[in-house]
Amino acid sequence: IAGITQAPTSQILAAxxxxxxxxxxxxxxxxxxxxxxxxxxxLRLIHYSNTAGTTGKGEVPDGxxxxxxxTDDFPLTLASAVPSQTSVYFCASSLGPSGExxxxxxxxxxxx
Amino acid sequence: xxxxxxxxxxxxxxxxxxxxxxxxxSDSASNYxxxxxxxxxxxxxxxxxxxxxxxxxxxxRIAVTxxxxxxxxxxxITETQPEDSAVYFCAASNSGGSNYKLTFxxxxxxxxxx
Numbered sequence: 001i002a003g004i005t006q007a008p009t010s011q012i013l014a015a016x017x018x019x020x021x022x023x024x025x026x027x028x029x030x031x032x033x034x035x036x037x038x039x040x041x042x043l044r045l046i047h048y049s050n051t052a053g054t055t056g057k058g059e060v061p062d063g064x065x066x067x068x069x070x071t072d073d074f075p076l077t078l079a080s081a082v083p084s085q086t087s088v089y090f091c092a093s094s095l096g097p098s099g100e101x102x103x104x105x106x107x108x109x110x111x112x
Numbered sequence: 113x114x115x116x117x118x119x120x121x122x123x124x125x126x127x128x129x130x131x132x133x134x135x136x137x138s139d140s141a142s143n144y145x146x147x148x149x150x151x152x153x154x155x156x157x158x159x160x161x162x163x164x165x166x167x168x169x170x171x172x173r174i175a176v177t178x179x180x181x182x183x184x185x186x187x188x189i190t191e192t193q194p195e196d197s198a199v200y201f202c203a204a205s206n207s208g209g210s211n212y213k214l215t216f217x218x219x220x221x222x223x224x225x226x
Contacts (some may be wrong), residue, residue, distance in 0.1 A: 033213075040121075042201060042218035043156065058213065059113075090155060100146065101214060103155040 002026055006091050006104040013081050013111050021076045021107050023091030031094045032074040033058075033101065034066060036087040043090065049074055081111045114139040116204050118217025125192050126225050133220045135202035136184040142204040145178060145185045146214070150199045159200075160187070192224045 004025040013019050025032065034046040035058075045058030049068040063085060065077045074093075078085055091104040115138040125131050137145075146161035162169045162176045162185065169176050173192075178185040189196055199221050203214040 035216075040218065042118075043216040045213060045215075048213055059215075100158045100161070103157070105155055 004104040010108040025093045029093035033092045114215040116217045137204040148201045
């Protein structure tokens with residue numbers, strides 16, 4: 001059992017390019033989340049999904065989009081990357097509203 | 113929305129001493145308060161959590177206390193060890209709400225000196 005995985009591990013991207021960060025979980029969790037982590041700012045929620053077919057905006061959604069076509073996958077897309085999107089991105093999942101959130105290993109993204 | 117403040121941002125202790133990290137939250141409807149530990153280069157992992165019907169919870173050297181009236185909760189680590197060195201995040205959520213979002217504090221870098 002893999003738990004929750006992310007790809008790629010790291011990526012250097014030219015500004016203006018489109019990029020999709022992948023996230024897959026095999027725990028049959030209902031909810032999934034995308035966070036970005038920047039030094040001194042903690043973990044900030046970008047988008048979330050309570051269940052397959054639904055998504056919602058978090059604290060910092062601008063410039064990002066998500067989809068949740070099935071239970072297992074929750075990709076995050078940067079339509080036109082900008083340097084301020086340089087960050088470490090964590091995907092997470094939870095079974096329900098009061099359960100532990102399990103984090104993926106993270107993707108380190110650098111936008112030049 | 114919810115706002116979580118965490119203090120201190122850095123904390124340095126000697127091995128064997130205790131460490132305390134404090135968080136306050138703004139939304140009185142919040143009822144779930146987890147603590148995550150993140151070692152350097154690793155993912156955050158849950159170490160302990162507490163719900164609003166409980167005032168204190170303990171797991172070996174780690175304890176969390178909750179004061180709902182004052183809207184603050186704290187993490188206590190006793191007999192600290194070098195492997196406790198990490199960034200610790202508190203978080204809060206309303207598990208009975210329409211979504212499952214956690215709001216995180218900005219983190220505390222704990223350094224345990226041998």
